[in-house]
Amino acid sequence: MLQIDSTYIEKALTANALEELYPLLQKAIELEHSTIPPYLTAMFSLKPGTNPEQRQIIHSIVIEEMLHMTIAANILNALKGEPVIDKSDFVPEYPGPLPMGIGNGLIVGLEKYSPHVVKKVFMEIEEPENPIVFKSVSLEALPTFSTIGQFYQAIQQKIDELAPDDLPGDQAKQVTSSFFPSNELFPIHTKQNAIDAINIIIEQGEGTSTSPLDQDDELAHYYRFEELYKGRRLVKDEHAENGYSFSGPVIPFTPADVFPLFPNTKTSMLPAGSEELNRMNEFNGSYYSLLAGLHTTFNGHPENLDNTVGVMYDLKLTAQKLCAMPFPGKPGYTIGPSFEFIVPAGS
Incomplete structure (x- = not known):
């Protein structure tokens, strides 16, 4: 599982x-974002019109990671902090560890x-301390490394302890959108709002303490990825130990309908002046616009979120074109999106 340095939890609890x-909340925003490029790259590599269930499941998780990122920013604003999205160090280096994800050497590309990627990377990122069971965290029993859920739980506990009932941040900075359900993305005005919102992040990623489902009866991320790995739907099963088993409908997968992306493509690998480089620059320009738009959204212009989400469409179109382009000098490979923080000229 992805384990973070427990120093971050200790800082929260103390x-x-x-x-x-x-x-710590800034790190949470960075962590939620950092999973999106790997998930999107895998999704973009699926040839259009093929492997629809893989695409649907990954897309649903990406949307929820965007939700979690927005919730973390809302909480930081509610506590009177300022989210920072438009700096180069906001974007991790791929391949490499995710923010705070340094405990077990997991390298994400x-x-x-x-x-294989679903099992060895995506499920590792999303795995709770123990699948199905989520335990409380205390400073006395803190191990060297801990889970993402425990990190959020520590922040939740400290907000409960320190915050007034009405939080001190500017309420006008709270981001809501019709893009997300109102019972998942809501203004963080009170301490209880913050506690409830953190529960959404934990449960959507890991499930509840007794079920693989979150509070909206949707499978948590870990179990959705496990469906893809096992190739069957997870369904209720009264004969199974925990009431569920992978005995539902088969999830078909056609490997031939996946573009053969060169792993961890970088802009520097593409020939100067080439159409391939121009296309990659176009992609990274859209990626920068997305991050800059989110920074503006989370720092006083919440009405900008829907326009910013629209940039995702441009990102998708360019990525699909990239994924279909043969990689110059690397026979048998196509070009993957690089998700590099490159400020376009004139920005």
Whole structure:
């Protein structure tokens, strides 16, 4: 599983002021974002019109990672902090560890879809401390490394302890959108709002303490990815130990309908002045616009979210064109999106 340095949890549990949670919530925003490029790369590698169930499941998880990123930004704003999205160090280096994900050596890259990547990378990122069971965290029993869910739980506990019932941040900065259900993305005005919102992040990623489902009866991310790996739907089963089994409908997968992306493509690998490089620059220009738009959205212009989400469509179209382009000098491969932080000229 993806394990983070427990120092981050210790900092949360020993905080004496809400301001001490600001850098931790900033790390949470960075962590939620950092999973999106690997998931999108796998999804973009699926040839259009093929492997629809793989595409649907990954897309649903990406949307929820965007939701979690927005929730974390809302909480930081509610505590009177300021989210930072438009800096180069916001984007991790791929391949490499995710933010705070340094405990078990998990290296995350930008690769084509495969059951191996689902099992060895995506499920590792999303796995709870123990699948199905989520335990409370305390400073006395803190191990060297801990899970993402425990990190969020520690922040939740400290907000409960330190925050007033009505949170001090500017309420006008709270982001809501018709793009997300109102019971999942809502204004964080009170301490209870913050606690409830963190529960959404934990349960959508890991499930509840007794079920693979979140509070909206949707499978948590870990179990959705496990469906893809096992190739069958997880369904209720009264004969199974935990009430569920992978005995539902088969999820078909056609490997031939996956573009053979060169792993971890970089702009520097493409010939100067080439159409391939121009297309990659176009992609990274859209990616920068997305991050810059999110920064503006989370820092006083919440009405900008829907326009920013629209940039995702441009990103998708360019990525699909890239994924179908043969990689110059690398026979048998096509070009993967690089998700590099490159500020376009004139920006």
